[in-house]
Amino acid sequence: MSRILLAACASLLLAATAVAAPKGDPALVWELSDLFPTVAAWDTERAAIEKEIGGITRFKGTLGRDAKSMLKAMDTLGALDKRLARLAVYASLKSDEDVRASAEQARNQSAATLLSRFGEATAWIRPEVLAIGAAKVESFIAAEGGLKKNAFFLRDTLRGAPHTLSPETEDVLAQSANPLGQPGQVYSIFANGELPYPTVTLSDGKALKLDQAAYEKNRQSSNRADRKKVFDAFWGSFKAFEGTLGANLQAAMLGNVFNAKARKFKSALDQSLFADNMPEPVVRTLIAEVNRALPTFHRYLKLRARMLKVKDLAYYDVYAPLTSIKNTYNVDDSKRLTLAALAPFGAEYTDILKDGFAKRWMHVYPQPGKASGAYMNGAAYDVHPYLLLNHNDDYDSLSVFAHEWGHAVHSVLTKRAQPYELSNYATFTAETASITNEVLLFEHMLAQAKTREEKIAFLNEALDQIRGSYFRQTMFAEFLLNTHTLAEKGEPLTGERMTQVYCDLLRRYHGAAKDVMKVDPAYCVEWAFIPHFYRGFYVYNYATSMAGGAYLADAIAKQGEPARKKFIALLSAGGSDYPYNLYKTAGVDMATPTPYRALEARMNRIMDEMEKLLAEK
Numbered sequence: 131m132s133r134i135l136l137a138a139c140a141s142l143l144l145a146a147t148a149v150a151a152p153k154g155d156p157a158l159v160w161e162l163s164d165l166f167p168t169v170a171a172w173d174t175e176r177a178a179i180e181k182e183i184g185g186i187t188r189f190k191g192t193l194g195r196d197a198k199s200m201l202k203a204m205d206t207l208g209a210l211d212k213r214l215a216r217l218a219v220y221a222s223l224k225s226d227e228d229v230r231a232s233a234e235q236a237r238n239q240s241a242a243t244l245l246s247r248f249g250e251a252t253a254w255i256r257p258e259v260l261a262i263g264a265a266k267v268e269s270f271i272a273a274e275g276g277l278k279k280n281a282f283f284l285r286d287t288l289r290g291a292p293h294t295l296s297p298e299t300e301d302v303l304a305q306s307a308n309p310l311g312q313p314g315q316v317y318s319i320f321a322n323g324e325l326p327y328p329t330v331t332l333s334d335g336k337a338l339k340l341d342q343a344a345y346e347k348n349r350q351s352s353n354r355a356d357r358k359k360v361f362d363a364f365w366g367s368f369k370a371f372e373g374t375l376g377a378n379l380q381a382a383m384l385g386n387v388f389n390a391k392a393r394k395f396k397s398a399l400d401q402s403l404f405a406d407n408m409p410e411p412v413v414r415t416l417i418a419e420v421n422r423a424l425p426t427f428h429r430y431l432k433l434r435a436r437m438l439k440v441k442d443l444a445y446y447d448v449y450a451p452l453t454s455i456k457n458t459y460n461v462d463d464s465k466r467l468t469l470a471a472l473a474p475f476g477a478e479y480t481d482i483l484k485d486g487f488a489k490r491w492m493h494v495y496p497q498p499g500k501a502s503g504a505y506m507n508g509a510a511y512d513v514h515p516y517l518l519l520n521h522n523d524d525y526d527s528l529s530v531f532a533h534e535w536g537h538a539v540h541s542v543l544t545k546r547a548q549p550y551e552l553s554n555y556a557t558f559t560a561e562t563a564s565i566t567n568e569v570l571l572f573e574h575m576l577a578q579a580k581t582r583e584e585k586i587a588f589l590n591e592a593l594d595q596i597r598g599s600y601f602r603q604t605m606f607a608e609f610l611l612n613t614h615t616l617a618e619k620g621e622p623l624t625g626e627r628m629t630q631v632y633c634d635l636l637r638r639y640h641g642a643a644k645d646v647m648k649v650d651p652a653y654c655v656e657w658a659f660i661p662h663f664y665r666g667f668y669v670y671n672y673a674t675s676m677a678g679g680a681y682l683a684d685a686i687a688k689q690g691e692p693a694r695k696k697f698i699a700l701l702s703a704g705g706s707d708y709p710y711n712l713y714k715t716a717g718v719d720m721a722t723p724t725p726y727r728a729l730e731a732r733m734n735r736i737m738d739e740m741e742k743l744l745a746e747k
Contacts (some may be wrong), residue, residue, distance in 0.1 A: 157546050158461065158587045161490035164513050165220040166466050172220055172237075179217060180244060182210055186251040193255070194262040197274035206278045207637050212550050213728040214248055214512040223507065223516055228499035231321050246308035249299050253304040254297045257452060279549040282706060286407075291406065291448045293393040303392060310385035310576045313378045314664035320378075320660070322502060325371070328363045331354045340364050347522070349449045354440070361446040361653060363632045368658045375658040383617045389542070398614045402667040409707040411653020411721040419726035420604040422672070426730050427601050430593055433737060435647075437590075437744070445640065448597075453587040458523045461494050464531040471532065471574035472567060474686055476694060482539045483741065487684075490519045491538065503661075506534045508541030511550045525591055532571045536564035544704035557671045558709035563701055565672075565679030568595060568721055572686075582743055589740045596676065603672035605639045609657060610667055632657040644653055676716050676723040683719060693717070 166172040187202040221241035225234040259267060271277045279285070287294070289464050294300070321524050326340040333353050338344055351357050368375065386398040394685045395401040403410055435443035437452045459467065465487045469480055491502070491514055501518060508515035515538040521527045540563040572592045579585040612631050617623055633654035640647040662669045681698075686694040700716040712719050 149289040152195055157490060158492070158494040159490065160219060160223065160493045160516050160518075162223060164490075165216055165223075167564045172217065175213065175217055176244065179210065179214055180247075182200070183244070183247055183251050186210075186248075190254050192256070193258050194266065197270035197277065199274045200270050200320065201274050201280075204277065207255075207520040208551055211248070213513050214244065216513065218245055219507055219510040219513075219516070221517070223493075223624070226501035226518055227493065228497075229319070229501055235319075242308060242311075246305070249307055250301060250304040252698070253300040255283045255288065256287045256294045256719065259284060260291050260294055263290050279551045282552060289407070290404070290508045293395060294399075298322055299392075303389070310382075310389070313382035313385070314661070316378050317375070317664055318501075320371075320375075321659070323499075325367065328367050330359055330363045332359065340367070341404070343496065343520075349446070350451055352451055352454075354438075354450070355445070355448045357450060358444070361650075365653050365655055369652065369655045372625035372629060372655055372658065374625070376623065376628050378619070379628065379658070379663055380623040383614055383623065386614065387617050388667055397610060397618060399667055406558055406710070408558065408710055409721050412674065412710065413611075413653065413667070415721055415723060416604055416670060416673055416677075416726065417608055417611070419707050419723050419730075420601060423601075423726070423730045423733075424639065424641070426596070426733055427639070428646045429737060430642065430654075431641060433593075433740065436676055443646070445636070445650060445653050448640075448647075452590045453583055455583055455587045457525065457584075457587075459525065459528040460523050461521055461531075463527045464521070467528060467569065467574070468532045468535060468567070471571040474570060474694065475698070478543075478698065479539055482537060486514065486535070486538055486542075491515060492519055492521050494521050496520045496522075504534050506537035506541065508538065508545075508693060510728045511545060511553055526588075528590070529568055529571060532567040533564040536567035539563060540701045543698065545702045545704040548704040548706055552704050552706045554705040555703075556705065558601065559700065559703075559712055561671050561675030561681050562682065562713075565599065565675045566683045566697070569680050569683040573683075582746060586740060587742050589736050589743070592736050593733065596729065599676040600673050600729060601639060603669050603676070606660065606662065607634050607667065607670040607673065610634055610663060610669065614623060614667075625655075628657050629654045674720055674725075677729040678713060678720055680729050681718050684718060684728070684732075 137157070140483070154644075166175065168184045186207065189206065190501065192199045194200070195204055214721070215538055217243040221234075221238045225231070225238035269286065271281050271284065295303070300461060308435060310361050321342070325660070327339055329337050331337050332348070332351070333356050338348065340360060340363050348360045349357060349364075351360065390396075390398045390401040393401060394402065399410070403413070431448075432445060434447065434450075434452065435441070438447060440447065465483075469483055469487075472480060472483065500520070502520065504517070504519050506515050506517045512665075517538055519534065521531065536590060540555065540560065542698065544555055545722065572588060572595070572663070574589045576592075579588055589621075609632055612635075613623060613628060616627070616631070621627075633651060634651070636654055637643065637649045641647055642649045657663065682693070682697055686697060696716045700712050701716075703712050707715075710720060718725050
């Protein structure tokens with residue numbers, strides 16, 4: 131029943147860095163009192179919700195009496211779910227301010243436990259709807275207008291008949307959700323707070339503790355020896371815990387396999403796609419098209435080697451800067467440039483940005499203990515979205531800023547157009563706004579570039595975005611597919627085995643056998659670093675959205691208002707239809723090669739332009 135999504139986006143593009151927030155500037159920190167004025171108010175609401183969850187059983191057996199009884203149950207449970215979402219958002223955001231704060235971690239766990247209890251208490255709903263039958267459910271929808279907002283859920287429930295079990299079994303599976311979700315929590319605490327990161331001395335003679343933030347920053351060093359030292363030390367720290375992290379990720383994957391088998395799906399992938407009614411050809415076509423496009427990716431890597439002036443391109447060179455331009459963009463710059471870049475979306479879109487920029491929706495800069503990465507959390511329906519950033523005042527930070535605000539505008543548009551019950555848009559469409567924002571930002575920055583060197587720098591940023599969001603994320607998706615397949619066959623998934631599977635993919639994607647790039651086996655433990663692997667098959671959404679977002683941005687540039695209206699309609703639709711259908715309505719069929727080949731063509735055009743500029747004296 132619950133439609134809560136607590137982490138709408140955790141971007142892979144940026145991790146926490148060492149930039150400190152200007153002291154005494156509250157505008158750079160989110161205002162959580164918009165959710166609850168005090169912690170005591172949160173505690174009071176938690177106790178009230180806990181009590182009301184205990185009374186949910188009074189609705190059991192009433193859904194089929196008549197349309198009004200069904201509406202009463204749906205409205206009561208929907209209102210409770212909405213309150214629970216708000217409660218959980220506060221706890222999640224508060225805990226991410228400092229992952230070391232045990233009191234806030236405990237509060238977050240308390241909210242997670244309550245979510246689990248709500249799931250257990252409502253586990254009977256789907257079996258009961260199925261017992262009522264399609265004919266009677268449809269007659270209730272026709273007779274009671276208030277059920278219109280619940281129609282999609284009810285029909286989707288009926289679609290799930292082959293995978294819905296008895297009320298007793300559904301209750302057991304609901305109770306298992308919390309323990310089966312613990313591997314992700316274990317990873318977060320370990321990787322963000324307790325992993326003993328190494329200290330290295332770089333070429334400038336300074337000792338550096340190589341945590342995630344320092345790794346993200348220093349892997350971009352212009353000094354090649356430093357880059358190698360950073361890679362060697364950082365991945366060595368993960369290699370030391372390969373067995374532990376492998377067992378932890380295996381536990382998460384076995385949980386996925388268990389749920390798939392229990393619900394009679396043919397595979398974990400099948401179950402993962404079922405919730406959104408996503409055709410499997412979307413994922414299969416994506417992987418096939420990316421593998422077909424590897425020569426284009428290798429062209430980019432060879433171009434990178436040429437610009438770095440190295441004959442033996444290595445994996446530690448993949449983040450190295452290709453130009454000496456180091457423009458800085460503080461948060462005010464990011465606001466200004468994002469607004470200018472997204473002007474093609476129209477006033478409705480940019481007015482939302484202006485409103486959010488003027489208020490305290492963001493936690494902007496890193497601080498000790500703050501969660502790494504970036505995300506938008508819009509699950510509190512009656513409150514504005516919240517954005518966690520780790521702004522480093524560079525182009526990556528600017529790009530992530532535009533990315534996350536795409537999610538925020540998406541949430542606002544959805545809430546304006548849809549009731550709570552239809553406001554939970556799928557991840558597949560969630561990444562659309564964010565990726566399209568990044569594409570338009572690139573186009574704007576390129577158009578504003580004043581020198582040849584600046585143009586080359588922005589062209590490279592666009593290529594690196596395709597590398598990171600398209601090729602890399604598809605490689606992740608293939609890793610998840612391969613490892614889950616091994617788990618489904620009953621084969622052991624040790625950390626060493628995961629490293630082997632990942633290494634095979636890493637070498638193939640980066641052309642190691644064709645001497646495009648050298649991949650040191652020591653770096654193949656990278657899988658242990660990726661938090662998204664604890665979210666099922668989530669990562670493929672980044673790649674499909676890279677293709678779909680670029681396709682839609684190109685349509686807006688070529689067609690103008692008609693394409694813009696379709697794009698805004700896509701964002702405003704929320705969860706009122708399945709995401710694949712919403713994409714098709716917007717003009718893109720993501721189960722066909724068309725959007726993927728269009729992105730490949732775009733990548734080649736960008737490289738053509740870069741090579742032309744490089745040829746100029």
